Amino acid sequence: MTVASDETHLKALFLKGLAGDADAHRAFLAEAAGALRAYFRNRLRNAPEDAEDLVQETLIAVHTKRDTFDPRYPLSAWLYAIARYRLIDFVRRKKRRGIAIPIEDADDALFSAPAQEASDARRDVAALLERLPEKQRRAIQLIKLEQKSVREASALTGWSESDLKVSAHRGLKTLARLFREEESA
Amino acid sequence: MKTEDLITALAQGADARPRTGRMGLVLAFAAALAVGMGAAALIVWGLDLVRGPEGMMPAMMKAGFSACLAAAVLPLLVRLAQPGRPIRSALLLLAGMLALAGAVFVVAMLGEAPEARMRAMTGGGFPWCLVFIPLLAIPAAAALFWVVRGLAPTRLAAAGAAIGAAAGGLGAIAYSMYCPIDSPAFVTLWYTAGIGVSAVLGALVGSRLLRW
Numbered sequence: 001m002t003v004a005s006d007e008t009h010l011k012a013l014f015l016k017g018l019a020g021d022a023d024a025h026r027a028f029l030a031e032a033a034g035a036l037r038a039y040f041r042n043r044l045r046n047a048p049e050d051a052e053d054l055v056q057e058t059l060i061a062v063h064t065k066r067d068t069f070d071p072r073y074p075l076s077a078w079l080y081a082i083a084r085y086r087l088i089d090f091v092r093r094k095k096r097r098g099i100a101i102p103i104e105d106a107d108d109a110l111f112s113a114p115a116q117e118a119s120d121a122r123r124d125v126a127a128l129l130e131r132l133p134e135k136q137r138r139a140i141q142l143i144k145l146e147q148k149s150v151r152e153a154s155a156l157t158g159w160s161e162s163d164l165k166v167s168a169h170r171g172l173k174t175l176a177r178l179f180r181e182e183e184s185a
Numbered sequence: 186m187k188t189e190d191l192i193t194a195l196a197q198g199a200d201a202r203p204r205t206g207r208m209g210l211v212l213a214f215a216a217a218l219a220v221g222m223g224a225a226a227l228i229v230w231g232l233d234l235v236r237g238p239e240g241m242m243p244a245m246m247k248a249g250f251s252a253c254l255a256a257a258v259l260p261l262l263v264r265l266a267q268p269g270r271p272i273r274s275a276l277l278l279l280a281g282m283l284a285l286a287g288a289v290f291v292v293a294m295l296g297e298a299p300e301a302r303m304r305a306m307t308g309g310g311f312p313w314c315l316v317f318i319p320l321l322a323i324p325a326a327a328a329l330f331w332v333v334r335g336l337a338p339t340r341l342a343a344a345g346a347a348i349g350a351a352a353g354g355l356g357a358i359a360y361s362m363y364c365p366i367d368s369p370a371f372v373t374l375w376y377t378a379g380i381g382v383s384a385v386l387g388a389l390v391g392s393r394l395l396r397w
Contacts, residue, residue: 017196022196022197023196025195025196026192026193026195026196029192029195029196030192033188033192037188052188055188056188056191059188059191059192059195060191060195061337061397063195065268065336065337067206068266068267068268068336068337069267069268070207070267070270073269073270073271074269076269077268077269077270077271078267078268078269079268079269080269081268081269081339082268082269082337082339084339085268085339085340089396140194143197144193144194144195144197172195
């Protein structure tokens, strides 16, 4: 697929997802994951697990910050800027711990040959989940992992639907922060 | 966790989007600027540093100059707060404003008698605005940092510098109400430099404080 058609295609999916279409959002995330994996692997040739961690971190960032995308601008520029930032942040975190990460001088084509087969990420998200505040953890558990509808989750917990949505959203953000703290710990 | 599972989990939250929108963005920045400006003005006024009525005219001129500098930084700041926005036009606007300030400085210097130039430029002492403009910029900078942290800056030092410069512009507006030196050469040189100091401090703080 060419870069131009990828941009149009991905952007269409992303905008549908923004409008609340969960299937389109899912398809977007899956395709973005492939592109991101190729991007990070090209730059971290000797550390595929790190690359996969970064794919996950970037997906969470893309998801939680998707409000900062303005449809008037190219999606690839937005996605690539976030990926680049996550990579720089990652290298800095490692450097603070005294680990030098060689960054390969790959070209900046984000959409070059997506890498679809994921390797396992290094960190254990289940363990991190345990460290979330009770409400956020329950919200994520029910809505995100057990894939119950917000209404079902609300019936189960007695919390309001908007309360649950907010908790799930905050939970993801907390999770993203724990990801980073764990690494710099 | 497999990336697959993460994607499934994230896609479940497609409807739980916190909506800000362009309007919300404008309001957030406007509120931060208003809070910062209000706090700085309150400090100058509260310490009874505002000049008397005879100094109001030049004070307003200086405040206007400072406001122009702050306004010229804002588009850049808004763009740096979000990933992947083109910043060239915003940089050109800022460069244009700085060039204008430079031109005013040169014209003002040429307008002075040669022996009076040094005094017009230095104001005859240490340019305290280098210290007070960044100090008065702190409230606005804090509010702006808070807003930008909620967005997604990807060039942290640059975003921090833009915050510092915008806040510095507001600090300079507040400082104008006190500053007794009115020579245009002094104002265009040292006010701009004071805002520049704020920008440098903002860049230093930004690369730490803006991480997300």
